[in-house]
Structure formats: structure tokens, C-alpha cells
Amino acid sequence: xxxxxxxxxxxxxxxxxxxxxxxxxxxxxxxxxxxxxxxxxxxxxxxxxxxxxxxxxxxxxxxxxxxxxxxxxxxxxxxxxxxxxxxxxxxxxxxxxxxxxxxxxxxxxxxxxxxxxxxxxxxxxxxxxxxxxxxxxxxxxxxxxxxxxxxxxxxxxxxxxxxxxxxxxxxxxxxxxxxxxxxxxxxxxxxxxxxxxxxxxxxxxxxxxxxxxxxxxxxxxxxxxxxxxxxxxxxxxxxxxxxxxxxxxxxxxxxxxxxxxxxxxxxxxxxxxxxxxxxxxxxxxxxxxxxxxxxxxxxxxxxxxxxxxxxxxxxxxxxxxxxxxxxxxxxxxxxxxxxxxxxxxxxxxxxxxxxxxxxxxxxxxxxxxxxxxxxxxxxxxxxxxxxxxxxxxxxxxxxxxxxxxxxxxxxxxxxxxxxxxxxxxxxxxxxxxxxxxxxxxxxxxxxxxxxxxxxxxxxxxxx
Amino acid sequence: xxxxxxxxxxxxxxxxxxxxxxxxxxxxxxxxxxxxxxxxxxxxxxxxxxxxxxxxxxxxxxxxxxxxxxxxxxxxxxxxxxxxxxxxxxxxxxxxxxxxxxxxxxxxxxxxxxxxxxxxxxxxxxxxxxxxxxxxxxxxxxxxxxxxxxxxxxxxxxxxxxxxxxxxxxxxxxxxxxxxxxxxxxxxxxxxxxxxxxxxxxxxxxxxxxxxxxxxxxxxxxxxxxxxxxxxxxxxxxxxxxxxxxxxxxxxxxxxxxxxxxxxxxxxxxxxxxxxxxxxxxxxxxxxxxxxxxxxxxxxxxxxxxxxxxxxxxxxxxxxxxxxxxxxxxxxxxxxxxxxxxxxxxxxxxxxxxxxxxxxxxxxxxxxxxxxxxxxxxxxxxxxxxxxxxxxxxxxxxxxxxxxxxxxxxxxxxxxxxxxxxxxxxxxxxxxxxxxxxxxxxxxxxxxxxxxxxxxxxxxxxx
Numbered sequence: 001x002x003x004x005x006x007x008x009x010x011x012x013x014x015x016x017x018x019x020x021x022x023x024x025x026x027x028x029x030x031x032x033x034x035x036x037x038x039x040x041x042x043x044x045x046x047x048x049x050x051x052x053x054x055x056x057x058x059x060x061x062x063x064x065x066x067x068x069x070x071x072x073x074x075x076x077x078x079x080x081x082x083x084x085x086x087x088x089x090x091x092x093x094x095x096x097x098x099x100x101x102x103x104x105x106x107x108x109x110x111x112x113x114x115x116x117x118x119x120x121x122x123x124x125x126x127x128x129x130x131x132x133x134x135x136x137x138x139x140x141x142x143x144x145x146x147x148x149x150x151x152x153x154x155x156x157x158x159x160x161x162x163x164x165x166x167x168x169x170x171x172x173x174x175x176x177x178x179x180x181x182x183x184x185x186x187x188x189x190x191x192x193x194x195x196x197x198x199x200x201x202x203x204x205x206x207x208x209x210x211x212x213x214x215x216x217x218x219x220x221x222x223x224x225x226x227x228x229x230x231x232x233x234x235x236x237x238x239x240x241x242x243x244x245x246x247x248x249x250x251x252x253x254x255x256x257x258x259x260x261x262x263x264x265x266x267x268x269x270x271x272x273x274x275x276x277x278x279x280x281x282x283x284x285x286x287x288x289x290x291x292x293x294x295x296x297x298x299x300x301x302x303x304x305x306x307x308x309x310x311x312x313x314x315x316x317x318x319x320x321x322x323x324x325x326x327x328x329x330x331x332x333x334x335x336x337x338x339x340x341x342x343x344x345x346x347x348x349x350x351x352x353x354x355x356x357x358x359x360x361x362x363x364x365x366x367x368x369x370x371x372x373x374x375x376x377x378x379x380x381x382x383x384x385x386x387x388x389x390x391x392x393x394x395x396x397x398x399x400x401x402x403x404x405x406x407x408x409x410x411x412x413x414x415x416x417x418x419x420x421x422x423x424x425x426x427x428x429x430x431x432x433x434x435x436x437x438x439x440x441x442x443x444x445x446x447x448x449x450x451x452x453x454x455x456x457x458x459x460x461x462x463x
Numbered sequence: 464x465x466x467x468x469x470x471x472x473x474x475x476x477x478x479x480x481x482x483x484x485x486x487x488x489x490x491x492x493x494x495x496x497x498x499x500x501x502x503x504x505x506x507x508x509x510x511x512x513x514x515x516x517x518x519x520x521x522x523x524x525x526x527x528x529x530x531x532x533x534x535x536x537x538x539x540x541x542x543x544x545x546x547x548x549x550x551x552x553x554x555x556x557x558x559x560x561x562x563x564x565x566x567x568x569x570x571x572x573x574x575x576x577x578x579x580x581x582x583x584x585x586x587x588x589x590x591x592x593x594x595x596x597x598x599x600x601x602x603x604x605x606x607x608x609x610x611x612x613x614x615x616x617x618x619x620x621x622x623x624x625x626x627x628x629x630x631x632x633x634x635x636x637x638x639x640x641x642x643x644x645x646x647x648x649x650x651x652x653x654x655x656x657x658x659x660x661x662x663x664x665x666x667x668x669x670x671x672x673x674x675x676x677x678x679x680x681x682x683x684x685x686x687x688x689x690x691x692x693x694x695x696x697x698x699x700x701x702x703x704x705x706x707x708x709x710x711x712x713x714x715x716x717x718x719x720x721x722x723x724x725x726x727x728x729x730x731x732x733x734x735x736x737x738x739x740x741x742x743x744x745x746x747x748x749x750x751x752x753x754x755x756x757x758x759x760x761x762x763x764x765x766x767x768x769x770x771x772x773x774x775x776x777x778x779x780x781x782x783x784x785x786x787x788x789x790x791x792x793x794x795x796x797x798x799x800x801x802x803x804x805x806x807x808x809x810x811x812x813x814x815x816x817x818x819x820x821x822x823x824x825x826x827x828x829x830x831x832x833x834x835x836x837x838x839x840x841x842x843x844x845x846x847x848x849x850x851x852x853x854x855x856x857x858x859x860x861x862x863x864x865x866x867x868x869x870x871x872x873x874x875x876x877x878x879x880x881x882x883x884x885x886x887x888x889x890x891x892x893x894x895x896x897x898x899x900x901x902x903x904x905x906x907x908x909x910x911x912x913x914x915x916x917x918x919x920x921x922x923x924x925x926x
Contacts, residue, residue, distance in 0.1 A: 014820050042698045049818055168665050180643045197660050202631050235505045237720040256719050257700040267730040268812050275808035282813050287833045294805055301801045305794025312790035319789055323782040326789035327775035331768025334909055338764045342757055345738035349731055350745050357477045370750045446797055
């Protein structure tokens with residue numbers, strides 16, 4: 001099948017990328033120009049994370065010369081975008097940005113420091129720059145900020161034939177990237193309906209759009225969060241969703257390819273939040289930035305740890321009598337932490353997918369509590385059995401096994417419950433449940449677990 | 464803006480769902496029929512997780528009567544699909560399935576037990592059932608299993624006018640759900656190229672497709688994993704990707720709306736795997752199934768905990784002398800566990816997004832190791848400072864603070880490294896890095912942390 005590009009598997013990609021990286025480092029520019037001409041911009045963007053700084057600079061220069069830098073820039077990760085802007089002359093950056101769609105430029109500019117942004121906006125000038133300035137005014141991560149101001153809209157009275165003619169007249173440059181919907185608007189640019197290109201092709205030439213369009217359509221407001229936009233497009237299987245302002249005027253569209261990026265970005269963010277690395281840029285190579293993003297989240301865990309030191313301090317007298325009590329601290333903490341993480345992950349993900357809402361609190365709480373009780377019984381019996389046959393603990397007869405079995409049972413039950421309550425509570429008070437789930441859940445569970453264990457020990461072993 | 468449906472935010476959804484749930488439970492069927500007529504099938508599907516079993520049955524019956532069950536079934540979660548099939552007569556289920564696209568039927572059948580599947584296939588009969596049987600033969604989660612066998616393909620010599628005419632002739636029923644691409648094939652149905660509906664509209668009527676099409680196109684093979692398909696569609700901003708068999712014949716297309724579902728499904732799976740609840744169906748209400756899915760993953764943690772009991776047992780003599788040593792076990796475990804989870808989440812997600820490959824092992828290992836060392840130094844100093852002012856530990860002078868500071872430093876450094884090495888190693892031996900990252904990483908880190916701590920204590924406090 002000559003002339004066709006067959007998508008290769010990830011492993012073949014790896015090999016190809018290594019080859020390219022070597023060519024760049026050897027400055028084999030003629031070969032590279034050939035490869036660049038044949039490679040999709042999204043694939044070129046994937047070379048960057050593997051390159052050393054000098055090699056990146058050479059590739060930037062090469063891509064500018066080949067007029068490919070604009071396309072590639074849309075697909076770069078934020079660390080590489082910053083590098084490009086920082087080490088390239090502003091006039092050159094502006095030239096590159098001028099070749100790009102307004103929504104992509106907006107996304108790039110919004111990540112830059114204020115002074116860079118203003119300078120570049122000045123240098124870009126022209127019609128596009130007005131669009132960009134307008135887009136930059138919307139709050140980040142809203143429909144307004146991610147929409148494309150390029151859409152195809154016509155008045156209600158237009159006929160199918162006239163509409164087809166209009167599409168024919170559009171040059172490739174003016175054409176919105178994914179135009180398969182024709183929007184219908186009134187004289188104030190208020191959205192009235194939508195029809196698909198297919199409907200246009202299938203109808204009689206003289207039919208006015210008014211008779212073809214559906215006016216039962218899904219729209220989003222400029223200030224809606226990007227997750228809501230993504231959820232709507234995904235749920236209703238749309239290819240694009242029109243964005244309207246507060247008075248119902250059509251101001252842009254969010255297309256499904258951008259929605260795919262939003263979904264991936266939101267998922268990454270959820271996972272990082274749950275691991276307690278909220279605002280980390282995973283593409284950054286900087287050890288210092290990596291450390292700074294992770295430091296504050298570990299404080300929750302540190303604070304909980306100090307509390308545990310204090311709690312165990314209270315029971316010092318008991319520990320001094322039966323030192324082996326300490327031997328069970330790790331297993332009680334570990335089992336509690338793991339079952340709690342399971343519960344909170346299930347809840348956070350169910351909330352994100354819309355499977356579970358605030359109204360379901362009691363139902364999911366009951367399910368997780370019961371699961372915790374069942375698993376706690378299982379592992380309580382196992383641990384009690386183990387403790388009663390282990391030689392080190394023989395001298396405490398049935399009491400120590402009973403204490404550890406009870407401790408792990410109670411702790412797993414509490415952990416599953418806490419792992420459910422915390423994200424549900426965050427959801428209710430409108431904080432992203434993923435934010436605090438990770439560090440909060442594990443820390444709370446550790447502290448409660450330690451306290452319960454020593455309390456049980458005190459009751460049964462030292463009345 | 465009358466007659467238009469404006470997408471509402473999630474919270475308003477919640478309120479609406481509660482109202483509907485009450486109507487169903489009150490068996491207010493006339494009202495419900497009205498609401499059903501006006502509601503998108505994807506929204507109807509979202510009522511189910513909130514309903515009790517009897518209410519579900521009523522809603523199933525109502526939807527069958529209103530001829531909406533087919534659409535809604537596509538959007539139900541797997542627990543609700545099973546319930547529908549289990550408690551509805553096979554003839555009725557087959558009637559519903561007959562109204563659905565072949566790829567959706569395939570997805571539903573592939574989740575059912577063998578005998579149900581065979582019975583239903585028999586009952587469906589007809590042309591569609593051949594498509595379905597063919598699709599069922601592909602391995603689950605491959606391009607073949609998720610593709611739609613409905614696509615629009617024409618011979619190379621067809622002119623634009625003829626192609627437009629063909630599209631006009633297609634009835635709504637025969638029309639593939641998202642047809643914006645026209646595929647061009649030779650007499651053996653081998654894929655030759657592709658053009659968009661827009662190109663068709665923009666060209667002169669007499670132009671043959673051969674001159675319009677691009678033959679530089681992305682395709683996937685029937686046996687490619689669905690993640691690879693999703694990655695390709697997302698990376699190259701496609702609306703659909705053609706699926707070809709081993710001899711290059713076009714056999715189906717995967718459209719972007721299905722890709723969105725795959726991305727969400729794969730992300731959910733990764734999160735659950737990392738939390739150690741690998742094969743859990745988060746939509747299931749069954750406490751027993753929930754417990755069974757989570758039990759085995761907790762075994763890793765249990766085994767690690769027993770190892771910790773053994774290790775601490777070795778140091779029993781030291782513990783008996785200085786019982787307060789036990790007070791620092793939780794903080795050392797907690798800090799190690801949290802930094803390790805941070806590292807492994809960052810690595811697993813970077814691998815999933817294609818930002819990091821096996822070739823980058825040394826680079827990311829160095830970054831995470833250094834981050835661990837920096838964070839370890841910070842929290843080591845903090846904990847050492849704390850231990851030296853806390854009254855309980857005064858009697859051990861500078862030695863205990865030194866031991867705990869060193870222990871937390873070493874442990875955080877090791878934890879960040881282990882959290883990086885384990886997923887990278889799993890990636891290299893071609894096991895999904897998400898699978899074992901959660902339980903393996905935390906358990907390994909706990910055991911190493913406890914051992915290091917007591918070893919340091921023995922060296923410095925009891926030479």
C-alpha cells in the first residue's frame with residue numbers, strides 16, 4: 001500500500017524517535033528536512049521531550065525554516081513551549097504565531113508571563129490579534145477560553161444552494177478546522193439553529209436553511225467550565241458545540257478534537273491531585289520545580305505523622321511493657337491506607353464520570369462501609385491467626401491476637417468509610433474531590449488507625 | 464431562546480434527576496412519557512444508577528413501549544445492561560437489539576455469558592446479525608471489536624457529482640452515524656484514499672474522486688489495541704479512522720465519539736489499577752462483587768505488613784530499651800508512601816500520555832531521585848528539629864533526632880526511586896505499569912522504610 005501511512009505501534013515509534021534524536025544530535029540537517037517534510041506535526045512534537053537543550057534549539061530553527069513551527073507548536077507540551085518562546089526572538093515568535101489559529105495562539109499566550117504576552121500581541125497585529133485579545137479575556141479553562149472564534153454561520157433565509165456556494169467560496173485559510181455543521185443566526189447573530197453539511201448535500205437546492213435546521217440544539221455559555229463542555233460533547237456524541245454569550249449571540253465553537261485534549265488534561269490533573277502533586281507540570285524536567293510542587297502536599301502527611309508521634313507518646317507506658325505492639329503498626333497502617341485509597345479512588349472516579357452524585361451519598365457510603373467490614377473480617381481473622389502462631393507473641397496468649405484482629409477490622413471499616421466521606425464531602429462543598437482525596441484520606445486514616453489500635457491494646461491488654 | 468435546549472450545569476442535572484426518580488417511583492407514567500419524549504437518550508441512561516430494582520423494571524418497560532430502549536441501552540453502564548438482559552424476555556431483548564447499530568450490539572453481546580449471546584444472535588437474524596457475528600470474532604478491546612462496519616466507500620472513478628448523488632440516495636437508516644469522510648476503494652475493496660464531504664462540496668461536479676482524495680492517510684489494523692487507535696485519532700485530530708484487515712481491505716471505521724469513550728474507559732481503568740482495584744466495575748452496586756475485586760490486591764499489602772512484623776521482631780531488644788522509637792514508625796512510613804505514590808503516579812501518567820518511554824529511564828530516574836533527596840533533606844531537617852525539642856525524646860540527646868532525620872531522608876530518597884523504577888520496569892517487560900504500581904510500590908516502600916529506620920537506630924543508638 002505505497003503512499004499510505006500506516007499508524008505504527010508505540011514500540012516502533014520509540015525506535016523511530018531514537019533515530020531522529022540521533023540525527024538531530026549529529027546535525028544531519030538534509031536528512032532531517034526530508035523526514036520533517038514527511039512527518040505529521042503531532043509526531044514531530046513528540047521528539048522534543050527526548051532532546052537536550054542544544055538539540056531542541058537546532059530543531060526549532062529547522063522547523064522555522066521549513067514553515068512547520070506553527071503546527072508543531074500547537075502540539076508541544078508546556079515546558080517546550082516556554083523554552084521556544086524564551087530562547088527565540090520575539091519577532092520570530094510573532095511570525096510563527098501569525099500562522100496559527102486564534103484559539104491555539106490564545107492557549108499558548110495564556111501560559112506566558114504578562115510582559116511577554118503584551119509584547120507578542122503587539123507584534124502579531126491584524127485581524128487575528130483582535131480575536132486573540134478577545135479570547136484572552138475569558139477566564140482560563142472555560143468554554144470562552146478554549147473555543148475557536150472561527151465558525152460558519154448564515155442567515156435563516158439563505159437557501160441550500162446559496163449556502164453550498166458560500167462554502168465553495170471559503171478559502172482553505174478562512175475555513176474553520178472542522179466545519180461539518182452550518183450554524184443559522186438572525187440579524188443580531190443570535191443562534192437560531194444548526195444543520196449538518198450532510199443535510200445540505202441531501203436537500204433540494206432551493207430549500208431555505210430555516211426549513212432544514214434543527215432548533216433543538218445543545219449550546220454552552222462562554223463562562224462554563226471546560227469539563228462541563230467536554231462532558232456535554234461526549235455525552236451527546238457531538239462533533240462541535242456552539243458557544244453563546246450572555247445575550248444568546250454565537251461567539252465561537254468548541255470542536256471535539258479540543259474536547260479530547262480537555263478530557264486527557266482533566267484526567268491527568270485528577271490523577272496528580274489524588275497523588276498529592278496538584279499543580280505539577282509532568283512534562284517539566286526541572287528538579288527544582290518538581291520539588292516545589294510536591295513539597296506543600298507532603299505537609300499534610302508530615303502533620304499527620306507528628307500527630308501519630310504524639311498519640312504513640314501517650315501510650316508510651318504500655319509500649320514499654322509490651323514492645324512488640326510496635327510490630328503491628330505498619331500492617332494496620334498499610335491495610336487501612338490501601339483500602340481507603342481504593343474507596344476514595346472509586347468515589348472520585350465515579351463522581352468524575354457522573355455515575356455518582358451528592359444524592360447517592362448514603363447508598364455509596366453503605367456499600368463502602370459494608371465492603372470494609374467484609375474485608376476487615378477476612379484480614380482480621382488472617383492476622384489474628386498469624387499472631388497466635390508467631391512465637392514472639394506467644395506469651396500474650398489470646399489477648400494480643402484479639403487486639404490486632406480487632407484493630408485491623410475496625411481500621412479497615414473506618415478507612416473505607418473515611419475514604420468515601422471525604423471526597424463526597426468535598427463534592428458537596430464544591431471543592432474538586434480529587435484535590436484533597438490523596439493526602440487527606442491517607443493521613444486521616446493513619447492517625448485514626450494508630451489511635452484505635454493503641455486504645456484497643458490498652459483496653460484488652462492493660463485494664 | 465425558546466425551542467432550544469441549553470446544556471445545564473451538573474447541579475441542575477442532579478435536581479432534575481431526583482424529580483424524575485420520584486416520578487418513576489410514584490409510577491406517574493403519563494408525565495414520564497412526556498419527559499422521555501423530550502429527553503436525550505444519554506440523559507435517560509443517567510437516571511438508572513439512582514433507581515431501585517422495581518423502578519428500573521418499570522422504566523425498562525416504559526422505554527420499550529416508547530421505542531427508546533435501543534438508544535438508551537447504548538448509554539447504560541454494564542451493571543444496568545446486565546440487569547436489562549437478565550430480567551427481560553429474550554425475544555424482547557432481540558427486538559430492541561435489532562434497532563441498534565451493529566457495533567453497539569456487539570459491545571453489549573460481548574459482555575454477556577456465552578449461552579445468552581448465542582440465543583440472542585439467533586433471535587436477531589438478518590443482515591445485521593452477520594455483521595455482529597463477524598465483529599464478535601475480533602478480540603475484545605481491539606480496533607476490530609470497537610469499529611462500526613458502516614462506512615461510506617466509493618470506487619476511484621466516481622465523479623464528485625455521482626458521489627453527491629449517492630449520498631443523497633442514502634436513507635437515514637443506512638447512513639453511518641458520523642459520515643463526513645468518503646473513503647475511496649478499488650474493485651477488491653482495498654482502501655486507496657479518503658476525502659471529506661467538504662472537499663466534495665467545494666469541487667467541480669465532474670472531478671473524479673481519484674483526483675480529490677488524499678492517499679496519505681492514517682489507518683489501523685483490525686487487531687490493534689483500542690488504546691493505540693484512540694491515541695492515533697487524538698494525536699492526528701481525526702474524526703474517524705479507517706480499519707483495514709490483513710490484506711488491506713477496508714472493513715470498518717472507528718469514529719471519534721467511540722474514541723472519547725475508549726479514552727474515558729482506559730483512564731478509569733488506569734486509576735483503578737493504581738488504587739489496586741483492577742477489575743472492579745465501579746457501576747456495580749453489589750457489595751459482594753466489590754469485596755471480591757478488592758480482596759486479592761490487599762494481599763500484597765498484607766504480605767508486606769507481615770514482613771514488617773518480622774523485621775520489627777528482629778529489633779525487639781532495641782525497642783524494649785527505647786520504646787519511643789515506635790512513635791516515628793508512622794511518619795517514616797507515611798512520608799515514604801506519599802512521595803512514592805507521587806513519583807509512581809507521575810511516571811504512570813507520563814507513560815500513558817506518551818511523554819516518557821523506556822529510553823527515558825535514566826533521565827526520569829535521576830529527576831525523581833534528586834527530587835526525593837531534596838524533599839528528604841527538607842523534611843529530615845524539620846523532623847530532626849522537632850524530635851530535639853519534644854520533651855519525650857530529650858533523654859536521647861542529639862542521637863534520636865539524628866536517627867529520625869537520617870531515616871526520613873534516606874527513606875524519601877529510596878521511595879521516590881522505587882516509585883519510579885517499578886512502573887518503568889513493568890513498562891519494559893510489557894506489563895501495564897498501572898497494574899502493579901499502587902500496591903507494589905507502597906508495600907515495597909513500607910518494608911524498606913521500616914528496615915532502614917531500625918538499622919539506623921541500631922547503628923547510632925546501640926553500637
